[in-house]
Amino acid sequence: MKARAFSYARPTTVVEALQTFAASGDDASYIAGGQSLVPALALRLQAPQVLIDIAHIPELRGIALQDGWLRIGALTRHCETLSDPLIARHAPLFHDAAPYVAHPAIRNKGTLGGSIALADPASEFPAMALAMGVELEIANLSGSRRVPADEYFIDLFQTAIEPGELLTAIHVPVVQPSHRWAFDELARRRGDYAIVGSGILADMRDELVAQIRLVLFGVGNTPVRAKRAEDALRGRQLDQSAIVAAQAALSDDLAPPDDEHTPAAMRIHLARVLLGRLLGRIAEVA
Amino acid sequence: MSNSININVTVNGEAVSRNVAPRETLADFLRGSLELTGTHMGCEMGVCGACLVLLDGRVVHSCLMFAAQASGSEVETIEGLTERAAIADIQEAFHQRNALQCGFCTPGMLMTAHALLSQPGVPTRDEIRDALSGNYCRCTGYESIVDAIETVARNRAAPAGSKNVVAEVGA
Structure with missing residues (x-):
């Protein structure tokens, strides 16, 4: 349970961090909070030659409104996600998802x-990024680009971030007065990974669902947008028959694996239960 | 690859400068180099909560960071909180309510209790349980620990002269 030896670098700018990675011959890991990386190093699931501590780069901090988007610096801690008014x-x-992420000390x-x-x-957070349709700001030595969340999640632990690149900020399109949203998850114990969780962002116009982003997590290799269920809701009133139709469509959207605790059929059942609750909540305030 | 780097940390109010291997965790550094063995090592993967310390005033797992990452920061351990009597009432309540048996988890429990009780307001039992969700106890169960923390929360909120006695809570 001890990490393999590595050397430690503490850059103070994004460019310096990217250069340090390149100089390592791509045998490096960036560390920010380290709450997932340090156990992975201790278990030797990862063993980089160089650990690049990006926690002291001012460019990666800060939360600010810019032209209808909220730019959240990548170093924003989970506890700030909970407390920050913006x-x-x-x-x-x-x-809304922050209290469900691990435990207080991890969130710090x-x-x-x-x-x-x-x-x-x-x-929770990757799924909520997808539900809100954020854009991810990713830096490399040639510059910076923004990747929409719909194109960002590729496969298990695989994203649009290429080796050596750095996620520098999350740009969130700010919610509008016509937006309604809901989050919840089903877990065996508080702080455990959810069996299934969901975040929904709906644009309600004249009591109809004009647009909706319906995301589930814990159900596959990436967070999943349930597009068939979205189709079942778009243009409709959020009444019981619409909710039932969306629940029915979920089996076309999800193909969760069987695992030793949770058969696929049970996970789909729980996803339907959760979807019903969340859409019910949105309908109440719509 | 550098085998050792110099770090400067303030630990329990004292400036400390030491050479460490980059792979040495903060927990190993506190226990091994500084002999502050009140910080306990259980799971070494951020699950059990026995290694909690204060880093710049926030509770974190000292097993989930390297000592090198703490350079420039202020660390306070259970020894520091004890010496400045910041948690004397919590320790007394744990004692009164038998909120420990073997004591291995207790430093982490006290850290969590200290962080929770430093927030404004009086937490409910559910809120106390939620705060303790990252601390494992394998001896007593959690009831007496929740009792002890609840007692301190009420006592701290109560006007002087009207303190609860511990035995009333949960009886």
Whole structure:
């Protein structure tokens, strides 16, 4: 349970961090909060030659409104996601999911950027990033680009971030007065990974679902947008028959694996239960 | 690859400068180099909560960071909290309510209790349990620990002269 020996670098700019990675011959890992990486190093699932500590790079901090988007610096800690008033108002699914992310001591150190860069399919924040349709700001030595969440999650722990690149910020399109949202998850114990979780962002116009992003997590290799269920809801009133139709469509959207605790059929059942609850909540306030 | 690097940390109010191997965790550094063995090592993967310390005033797992990452920061361990009597009432309540048996988890429990009780307001039992969700006890169960923390929360909120006695809670 001890990490293999490595050397330690503490850059103070993004460019310096990227150069340090390149100089390592790509045998490096970036560390921010380290709440997933340090156990992986201790278990020797990863054993880089160089650990690049990006926690002291001011460019990666800060939360600010810019032209209808909320830019959240990658180093924003989970506890700040819970306490920051701008996130609560403009990126509410991050705020609502934060109490369900691990335990208080982990939330004091873990970062939003780290969670989304890791892209654990059972984690809350990557899924909420997809539900809100964020854009991910990714830097390399040639510059910076923004990748929409719909194109960002590729496969298990695999994202649009190429080796050596750095996730620098999360840009959230701010919620509008016509938006409704809901988050919840089903877990065996508080703080455990969810069996299934979900975040929904709906644009309600004249009591009809104009647009909706319906995301589930813990159900596959990445967070999943349930597009058939979205289709079943778009243009409709959020009444019981629409909700039942969306629940029915979920079996076309999800193909969860069987595992020793949770057969696939049970996970789909629980996803339907959760979807019903969340859509019910949205309908109540719509 | 550098085998050792110099770090500067403030530990329990004292400036400390040491050479460490980059792979040495903060927990190993505190226990091995500084002989502050009140910080316990259980799972070494951020699950059990026995290794909690304060890093710049926030509770974190000292097994989930390297000592090198703490350079420039202030660390406070259970020894520091004890010496400045910041948790004397919590320790007394744990004693009164038998909220420990072997004591291995107790430093982490006290850290979590300290962090929770440093927030404004009086936490409910559910909130206390939620705060303790990252601390494992394998002896007593959690009831007496929740009792002890609840007692301190009420006592701290109560006007002087109207303190609860521990035995009333959970009886």
